[in-house]
Amino acid sequence: MRKTEEQLVASWRAEERPQPEGWDFSDLADRMTESQVPWNLTAIYRASLADATSVLDMGTGGGEFLRSFGDALPPDTTATEGWSPNLAAAREALGPLAIEVLEYTAPDEDVDSVDMPFSSNRFDLVLNRHESFSPRELARVLAERGQFITQQVGGDEAHELEAWLGHHRELPHVNLATMRRELETAGFQVVEGAEHEGAYEFRDVAALVAYLQLVPWETPDDFTVDRYADQLLALHRETAGGPVRLTRKRFWLRAVRQ
Template identity: 55%
Template sequence: MTGARQELLARWRAEESEQPEGWDFSALDGRMWADPPPWDLDAIWGEALGAAQHVLDMGTGGGEHLLRFRALLPADVVATEGWPPNVPVARKALEPHGIQVTDFGAPDHDPDSAPMPFPEGRFDLVLNRHEAYSPREVARVLAPGGVLLTQQVGSGELPELHALLGAEPEEPTVTYDGFVADAKAAGLRVVDGEEFTGAYRFVDVAALVAYLQRVPWQAPEDFSVDGYADALLELHERSAGGEIALTQRRFWLRARRPA
């Protein structure tokens, strides 16, 4: 292996780390961008919060996104988080604002198998950003007339990278049409929503490796720089050491429990 390649691998190894606590991508500022979807999620959430009294934020991470709306939050807000290292982070961030954090997460492969730890009709607004959920359980904990707002990462993201790394194609389990159908089957009325395909853009392979440390489910379970060195070097050569564009998929929907 040439000295130049050894230097590249050493630089990429320096990006390897444990998944950071919370849901903070600030370390990638200036190194990665994502095409914005055509909807404004913050505006949608802000409008809904202005009319809500009892709110659940599912998959709050470290509470960072929810706290962006703290001026709009009602007195009764509850958050859930299912990744154990994030639970104390979220509690430290949210409990000073009177927001209870419950240790709960539905398994991605079978969200219906985990009942939510809340009584029927507990919330008039459920917020969910990139978190697995059971439409049946959400319908149960929503009050009559209550609203679910969710944005999801669609199946089929980063297919170019997965093909290069030799990963098995992802089953299309997270799709807009599928989530709409599941919401309707749970008795919810879907009133708005949209899907979007765009791109992630990374300044180089090092930025991509840093991103995959924060979202390890987007890479093979055994991913490491050394284990996939040949594929990463090929990607570096294909991009001439410059920008890498990979497919991004998003969708959102608004569903209401009938009054």
């Protein structure tokens, strides 16, 4: 490689780091932007919590988002998290609120394969932000007329990575229409929802590499800067060293168990 390319690869290599605890993109605040969805999930959560007596937060991450509702949470609030590095962070964040955090996740490839660690009719509100779930198990642990509110990442988000890296894990069934149908089959009425397509914009390839450290499931299993240097250099040339854009997809819905 020419010296300038060697320097580029070295700068990208400096962005490599272990996946951190929690769910925090603040370190990239001045290096990336992302489209905002037209709904206000915070307001939606707060409105639903007003009448809730028993709450489950699925996929709480490091507990940061749930903790922000601390003044609105009922005493009977529980959380789950399936990404093991986040468990300790979530328990530390939510412990002062007396919120138990249990290890649980529904595998994307077979969401019905693991039972939720709760009794039937346990909750009257289940919150879920970007976490896979089993509609069947959800119907079991929610009480009659209980609410389920979720925001999800579209399964074909960031599809550009397929062309750039030669691989991208996609879940084409993760979309509003399919999720609505599966929930209705499980005994829910979907009462509202919406979807949105926008974009991420990264200042340069270095910012993209930094972002990919936080979402390793978006990259090939063997992804490192050195292994994919040729592909990253090609992307750098394609963008003339400037911004890199990825498709961003989100959808949300509210469903009531019948």
